[in-house]
Each structure stands twice: as C-alpha cells, then as structure tokens.
Amino acid sequence: MKKLLKKWNQISLVKQIALGLIIGIILAVTIPAVAKPIVILGSLFVGALKGIAPVLVLFLVMSAIAQHQSGKQTNMKSIIYLYLLGTFLAGLIAVIVSFAFPVSITLTKGAEDLAAPGGVVEVLKTLLLNVVDNPVKAIYNANYIGILAWAIILGLALRNAPDSTKTVISNFSDAISKIVTWVIKFAPFGIMGLVIESITTNGIESLLSYGKLLAILIGCMLFVALVVNPIIVYAYVRQNPYPLVFTCIRESGITAFFTRSSAANIPVNMKLCEKLGLDKDTYSVSIPLGATVNMAGAAVTISVLTLAAVHTLNIPVDIPTAILLSVVAAICACGASGVAGGSLLLIPLACSLFGISNDVAMQVVGVGFIIGVLQDSFETALNSSTDVLFTATAEYKKRLKEGEKINIKKVA
Template sequence: MFTAFTRLSLVTRIIIAIILGVLVAVFFPNAAPYLSMLGDLFIKALKSVAPVLVFVLVLASIANFKVGSSNAYIKPIMLMYAIGMFLAALSAVIVSIFSPSTLFLNVPAQADLTPPGSLAEIMKNLLLSFVANPVTAISDANFIGILAWAVALGIAFRHAADTTKTFLTDMANAVNSVIRIVINFAPLGIFGLVAVTFADAGLSTLASYAHLLAVLIGTMFFVALVINPIMVAFVTRSNPYPLVFQCLRESGITAFFTRSSAANIPVNLDLAKRLGVPESTASVAIPLGATINMAGASVTITVLTLAAVNTLGISVDFTTMLILSVLATISACGASGVAGGSLLLIPVACGLFGISSDVAMQVVAIGMVISVLQDSTETALNSSTDVLFTAAVDRGLK
C-alpha cells in the first residue's frame, strides 16, 4: 500500500494528505497538537535549505552565464511582476468600492508590533539588505542580501577556470538533490499542517469578519483567475488556463499551508524545471519573485486600508485610490523584509488618509485575527504567480 502511495504524483499525494488532515481535525481534534511536529519539521526543512539553494543556484547560473542565454528574459519577468502587483491593488480598490467593508475598531493595539514609519523607511531597509554580511544574510534568510552576494560572486567567478565553474554546477546539482528529498516529504508535512490549522483556526471567530474575508479572498481569487490569465494570454498568445491551473495546483496548494514564499522557493524551482524554464532564468527570477512579487500583499494592504477609511467615514476620490494602488504596490515589494509581512505595512498606507498609528495598529490586530485564511491565501497567490509569470515569459519569448 505504501509503495502504491509513493507511485502517485506529488499533487495527488498532497490532496490525499489534505483530506486526511481535515478528517483528523474533525474527528480527533485532540490529536492535532501532536501532529504539529510534522508540519513544523517540513517548514523548517524548507526554510533551512531555501537560502543555501538560492545562493548556490544563482551563483552557479551567473558564473556559467553565456551572452544570449535565457537570462535576457529577466527584465520582462520583472515587468510582469510590477504590472501584476499594480493591477492586483487596483482590483482591490474596485472591489472595495462596490462592496465596502467596515471594521470593529475596538481591538487593543498590539504594542509589541513595530511597523515601518514611512515608505522611505521601507526603501531604506530594502537597500540596507543589499549590503548585509553574506553569512548573516544566509542565516537570517535575507533573500535580497543573498541575491546581491550571489550575483556579485557569480560575476567574479565568470573569469574563473572551467574546472571551478564545473564544481559550482556540481554543487548546484547536489543541493537540488537534497531539495528533491525534502519535497518528497511534502504530503507528510502538509498532513500535519492541515490537521493543526483546522483544529485550532477558530473558524467561529472568523465568522464575525466573514465579509472582510470574502472581499480579501475573493479579490485574490479574481487576480489569480482573471487578471493573471489575461496577462499570461497577452504574453504567450495562447490559452493561459492550463498553465494557470497547474501553477495554482502544484505551487499554490503547498504555499497555502506553508504560508511562506521563501519556503516555497524549492517547490517553484522544481515546477519551473518541469515546465521547461531554463535553470539560468528560474534560479534568478523565482527567488527574486519570492522577495518582491507580492500581489497578495498589495491586495491585503489596499482592502484593509480602505476598510479603515470606510469605518471612519473618510471621503476618498478615485485619484487618491489610484495613488493608494501605487503606494500599496511599492509597499508590497518590501513586505518580505518586514516582520509581520503585509499587515505591518498597513499603517504606511493609512498615513495617506491621515489615520493615526493607534487606529492603524488596531486594523493590524484585526488582520492578525483573520490571518489564518488571509495570509495563507495571500502566500498562495504570491508564490504561484512567481512561477506562472516566469514560465509565461519563457514560453512567450521562445
């Protein structure tokens, strides 16, 4: 029976694990805490190998770079990332206009959370991340710093002997072998994550925020199933949905339960390889996307900010909403570099409307309550879009 299970595709095994996890949470809720170790071990393993994987792959790709290779596709991929985030924020604005949300702003502000004071501070933190110590960058999973050092060393190694370049390639292949072993344990890890999530999520608590969650998750689904396919169709000149659904199925499901774009980098790199994307392109575009491509974060920032605006009765014209979309897009790029992710960037957007930090932090606290579903869906959108746009540009330009 075990042999038959291992012969199934990874996606099929993950779906079976999800179903079993839900059943355990429903019928044996007291067992869920004991299963949490499976999910914790899986996420820890992914997060441990991801920084090393990104550093080695990018370094090897740049060192073996040849003029005219697929790295020329990086610019259009970055352009798709930027356009996708802006359209996601704009979609959130439009949905919030037609279905405005309001909040119960009586949640105590969480004093232990420290949001960035302004957009300038976010940009400063991002720039400082580029010059971080390489050892610290890897140990802290600072992917901006990791990318900077990998690119710099890769350029330097381009002038190295062929034997050195071969060693770097062999090292990248060795790390890939380790990644494949970790990914094969995904069904077991996701089984534990699902059991704990459904047993401890407190779905009754989420019911009071049903409308807000519906707007957030509905907008993210709209981006995933309408906005992204339109962009992919424009680039590939073909039916986008087979590729869209494959990325959502094989990347989005895993990201939903790990709730970490960084942890999902190995999954995306494996999927990109199977989609035919050259490693020289994927090894740069996927890690960079996990760092700055945050369409889900731009939706979260926009929706929760406008919910606060509606609650306080602040009148806003469409021009200001467009400015909010741009601000949310830029802020979302820095979401991965801030503890608390997109939620702690809400006070920056609230500042556009003169909302005090005390009130803004109450909005953040509400975001923490619904983060079980909001953050999972956001991460699934962010991570699946990374590999989707990378594969789309590769197919379109070929």
C-alpha cells in the same frame, strides 16, 4: 511494505498532497487530541524547506551566473515588468472592489507593541540595507535580497574562474537540488501536520465576525488569480492561459497555502519550473526575486484593510487618491518581505495617505492578525504561484518570438 511504497511513489505528488490534506482534516475534526502529535510533521517540513531554501538560492544563482554564456538572453526584464504590473493591478482591483462593496470593521487592540515603518522611504531604505547585508547573516535570516545580491556578485567574480572551480560549484548546486527533491517528497505528511495544527489551534470561530472582510480579501485574490493573471498571460502568448494557471495553482499555490511562506515555497517553485522545461539560468534568479518583490496578494491585503479603515472612519476618498493608494500598495507590497511582520505592518503606511493616526492604523493591523489564518494563506498562495506563472509566461513569449512552437496545454 516495499509494494506499498512502490504504489505510493507511483501516485503523483499533487494526489499525495490531496490525500494528506483529507486525512489531516478527518483526524483534526474527529480525534483532535490523538492527532495533536502529528503537528510536528508540519513543523519539520516547513523547517526543512526554510533551512535549505537560502543555501539553494545562493548556489543556484551563483552557479548560473558563473557559467552563463556571454550573449545568452535570460529574459529577466520581461519577468520583472510582469511582477510589477501584476502587483499594481492586484492593488487596483482591491481598491475598485473595496469601493463597490464598502465594509466597516470593529477596531481591535492587540497590535500595540508592534512597530510599523514610517514611510515609503523607510521601506526602500530597508530593502537597500538588505542588499548589503553580511552574506552569512543574510543566509541565516533568509534575507533573499541580500542572498541574491551576494550570489550575483560571487557569480560575476567567478566568470573567469577555471572550469574545475565552476564544476565544483555546479556539483554543489546539483547536490542541494537533490536534497530539495527529498524534502519535497515528504510534502504530503507535512501538509497533513499543518492542516491539523491549523484546525486544532485556530478553528473558524474567531473568523466568523469578520466574514465580509474576509470575503472581499479572498474574493479579490481569487479574481486576480483566475481572471487578471490569465488575461496578462493571454496578452503575452495568445493561447488559452488556464492550463498553465491551474498547473501553477495546483503544484505551487496549494503548498504555499499551507506553509504560508514564500521563502519555504522557493524549492517547490524551482522544481515546478524544471518540470515546465524553463531555462535554469532564468528561473534560478526570477523565483527567489519573485518571493521578494512579486507580491500581488500583499497589495490586495494592504488596499482592502486600509480602505476598510477609511470606510469605518467615514473619510471621503476621491479617484486620484484611490489610484495613488494602488501605487503605494504596490510599492509597499514589494517591500513587505523586508519588514518584520510582512504586509500587515505596512498598513499604517498606506493609512497615512488618508490622515489616519498610527494608533488607529495599528488596531487595523490587529484585525489583520485575527483573520491572518486565511488571509495569509491565500496571500502566499497567490504570490508564490504567480512567480512561476510569470516566469513561464515571459519565457514562452520569448520562444514564440524566436519561431519555436509552444503548446501551453501540452507543456502544463
């Protein structure tokens, strides 16, 4: 048994996850009834990640700010700019593709009991209210905007605290990071449980009638991940971006694809940032912030499904309105995590640009839930992997500007 564990630990985590994925698919397809109990492993894995992530973010950010040395640059402005740029371009690409390959959908019922936000102002209001949320409530509800706000405030308040106090906070931060490492070691078994649950519960039959819509959604997200994002990275660092892009997709995107939760993937992204040698003071803030506002996948979902409704109802759309949709989709996407139901419930807001009634828009939301198995998985994978990609890009540019030699191929 010891030899077996030793050999298992010598295999890289990515290969372990791939092995768990393959075993999960085989078990789900060949003996679904026997494999059903293994589903609990997936629930335990996601539950553990979701449970530890809010506490991790609170202590990491608080510790980083409390011990931050005056005058040291954290490069957050560049990262936030990249987040917003990437989200807007994703929405714009989705609009262009939706016009190039228009798709109509069969409207469905099933979303009547859901409540959509009334407008952009309401989305922004929700975000602001989340900032001043009760800290205990924020941790319990995984409200990362609120957690970030309180962590920053506490960190600033502790800047002049005795070194012994800062050491205690740092020790807590290190201890929680260690727990995260233990949880991530169980990722292969968690992924195995998640893939078994996905195949045995949903299958692919219900997705076939929406094949063209899914193809556009997934195609746009892949184009953003493999073309748009690499162009942005190259514009910053002037090196081949693909080693870094593929590293982020492999080590962050794959896990996010199966957990379908940017919040649950925060510990995974923190670990990857550490592996890439990034500044802890920066990524301890940028990663949880990215899980809240860096939503390229959500911008794609909102744009594609809104224009699918527009094409279905034969509503004419001019170029200025299409560009406006890209902007609205980007703003809505940034507020997606602050609204119950995520990106899908922000579709009625975008539909209102074209005079589409809330009743019809909520039927489009119903379509979104039907294809949500794949749509949400790809969306989360794009969102989460891009958090690390843009954090690394901004830091590498800063280092290159300071005269340091960075070889992305070797770093990734």
